[in-house]
Amino acid sequence: MPDKQSPVIILGGGAWGLSTALHLSRSGYRDITVFERAETIPSPYSAAYDLNKIVRPEYEDPFYTGLALEAIEAWKTPLFGPYFHQTGYIVATTGAAPPKAVHHLQAALETIQANPVFSSKITALNGKKDFQDFAWQFSGPLHGFRGYYNRLAGYAHSSNALHAVWLHLAASGVKFILGDRAGRVEQLLYDKDLPIANRRCIGIKTADGKVHKSATTICALGAHAASLIPSLGRFTMARCWSVAHIQLNASEVDLLRGLPTTNVRDLGFFFEPDPETRLFKLCPLGAGYTNTLESGVSLPPADRLPPPQDFIPAADERKLRKLLQEVFPWMADRPLVDQKLCWFADTIDSDFCIDFVPDTQRSLLVLSGDSGHGFKMMPTFGDWVVSLLDAGEQTEARWRWKDVDTRSLDWAAAVSWRIGETRELKDLIAEKKR
Structure with missing residues (x-):
């Protein structure tokens, strides 16, 4: 089981990054820091920086229909309901x-x-x-x-929902580092004493030159994620x-x-x-x-x-x-x-990617592939990340990292x-x- 006292870094203060911080906090993680390059949240770099997004359960795949129905019920809770x-x-x-x-x-x-x-x-x-x-x-x-x-x-009013969750998390003890210098991540850091095929992500370096250590790093940078994890760009x-x-x-x-x-x-x-x-x-x-x-x-x-x-x-x-x-x-x-x-x-198939990056000893997670339909899952999404950390592997095949080039x-x-x-x-x- 993960050590919930160890530092967790989340890259990106969009819908999925905030949802992940919310559910980690609710499940007992005590050292969570979110890095966001914008000066405030909602961030203009987030796909959810918008007036509104459709919240609907219509899918050709019953799997996503079921998830969307669960999300709709979660939208009706006090934190999300106003939006x-x-x-x-x-x-x-x-x-x-x-x-x-x-x-x-x-x-x-x-x-x-x-x-x-x-x-x-x-x-x-x-x-x-x-x-x-x-x-x-x-x-x-x-x-x-x-x-x-x-x-x-x-x-749902997406920008307002992001803002509300940000304020809630900040009041709950989640730390936020914002701004184009302090909050923009330029590099993922790895343990140099380990071979590349078995490397461990040990933190990040931001644009102001500072190094921030972590036990677990979660990349939720949406369309920008492949700038830090180039191999992600082969299938997203x-x-x-x-x-x-x-x-x-x-x-x-x-x-x-x-x-x-x-x-x-x-x-x-x-x-x-x-x-x-x-x-x-x-x-x-x-x-x-x-x-x-x-x-x-x-x-x-x-x-x-x-x-x-x-x-x-x-x-x-x-x-x-x-x-x-x-x-x-x-x-x-x-x-x-x-x-x-x-x-x-x-x-290519509109499936999310919620998984550990290969060969990083479960130290680096990537949340990607929202495919234009991920925002509606904001109230429940972070719970899937908690489940992944608890299990130590992605049990949902469609959300695994793909070793293909599409x-x-x-x-x-x-x-x-x-x-x-x-x-x-x-x-x-x-x-x-x-």
């Missing part, structure tokens, strides 16, 4: 949707319908009137819309999707209050507007964008900190305009504000939710400059 909004969830395709999008919707629906938890919670939607029964604000034509409504799901990939917003006025926010979280599988998704900022968030759906370096590893660009946050590709804007024309034509021509690219760590494979075709083709960030930036 969870069970607005219900509409999933749809348009009449012009490609077969892959239609299949994905049907496969996910069949999986949840087979679970008795969803009895009486799912309603089929066929045509405009059915959709307006649950979202009367939908005023557009909804050409060929078909789908369903799930009343168990909704969304830094990928980004577009995020944009429309600025509403007070009356428009009131109009859309209580709107179900809506995911139109061939166009994009949106949420009820945020009452504080009056921002209406939209995200186009697609296979995403990568930033492949000469080494062959994809990482967020390092020339700007944080990575580019001021544009989305023209094709994504067209997709969002089409979505608005179908659902809310009154805002279809509004300016898009706060446009940005949200970076995350993807795996970079040359067709990631867009590998899972049904990736619609379209992936592209490189440099090509998008070149198009923007034309």
